[in-house]
Amino acid sequence: xxxxxxxxxxxxxxxxxxxxxxxxxxxxxxxxxxxxxxxxxxxxxxxxxxxxxxxxxxxxxxxxxxxxxxxxxxxxxxxxxxxxxxxxxxxxxxxxxxxxxxxxxxxxxxxxxxxxxxxxxxxxxxxxxxxxxxxxxxxxxxxxxxxxxxxxxxxxxxxxxxxxxxxxxxxxxxxxxxxxxx
Amino acid sequence: xxxxxxxxxxxxxxxxxxxxxxxxxxxxxxxxxxxxxxxxxxxxxxxxxxxxxxxxxxxxxxxxxxxxxxxxxxxxxxxxxxxxxxxxxxxxxxxxxxxxxxxxxxxxxxxxxxxxxxxxxxxxxxxx
Numbered sequence: 001x002x003x004x005x006x007x008x009x010x011x012x013x014x015x016x017x018x019x020x021x022x023x024x025x026x027x028x029x030x031x032x033x034x035x036x037x038x039x040x041x042x043x044x045x046x047x048x049x050x051x052x053x054x055x056x057x058x059x060x061x062x063x064x065x066x067x068x069x070x071x072x073x074x075x076x077x078x079x080x081x082x083x084x085x086x087x088x089x090x091x092x093x094x095x096x097x098x099x100x101x102x103x104x105x106x107x108x109x110x111x112x113x114x115x116x117x118x119x120x121x122x123x124x125x126x127x128x129x130x131x132x133x134x135x136x137x138x139x140x141x142x143x144x145x146x147x148x149x150x151x152x153x154x155x156x157x158x159x160x161x162x163x164x165x166x167x168x169x170x171x172x173x174x175x176x177x178x179x180x181x182x
Numbered sequence: 183x184x185x186x187x188x189x190x191x192x193x194x195x196x197x198x199x200x201x202x203x204x205x206x207x208x209x210x211x212x213x214x215x216x217x218x219x220x221x222x223x224x225x226x227x228x229x230x231x232x233x234x235x236x237x238x239x240x241x242x243x244x245x246x247x248x249x250x251x252x253x254x255x256x257x258x259x260x261x262x263x264x265x266x267x268x269x270x271x272x273x274x275x276x277x278x279x280x281x282x283x284x285x286x287x288x289x290x291x292x293x294x295x296x297x298x299x300x301x302x303x304x305x306x307x308x309x310x
Contacts (some may be wrong), residue, residue, distance in 0.1 A: 005190075013234040027219045038208050048214075055222045067237040109207075117282070124202060130295025144204060175194040178201050 009067045033079045039140050040083040044114040050086050054079045076155045084133050105129050106140040127177040
């Protein structure tokens, strides 16, 4: 049974119930956050690592949450930042050029046990992965999570106008992918 | 965004949703989510110290001191305005009262200068 944000915040604001409240928060939001992260980082093992780091960061920085936003918004912000940090480190660690790395994504996915899509879907994920980080994030949140622009604005701290522009560009680029594969 | 651009955008989005859908091609190991919470909690430090969520009071509570000060200032300004309004009438009367004696004293000075007595002034005023 889902617990309300208010009840969770109450539990988290008392030292005696904080751990219990945090556990309930993890149970409530972990799956939602996992899929947000997974769509960014693609591989299950990486998504699992990033998700765990997200909650550790949330735990260590719990005093920075003042209850003035939704818990989902706060956690999503941490998850997205952790995902982007992971992707940047991954890019820096790769010895091959960026183009080669992106070209290998479809192949990596096809050989991944936890990817059920066909070749076209793998190539689509590669096209999404080629988007700049912010565009990719906005696209994920808008298209897959169906979040409203004002919600995305609170998560990313970006104006709605800039978000709409980012999404518009992302949709255009992905549409071009489909035209190329027709 | 222009109307045509919006229309194009909508068409592109429709095509994308038709071709792409929202199918999730990713999956997780069996039982992953069932064990996830326990795994996360095991990795957390035992005690985060005395850190807890510090809830910000609601907006109206935070603004209360500001509202009190604003209300006091308003009352003070209003009172001062009323005070000024009342003392303003008194000062006009006072000014008029001051002017009358000075007017009267000036007339007397003039009368002395021309050495005219009251009878002669009356006669002059009533003369056609």
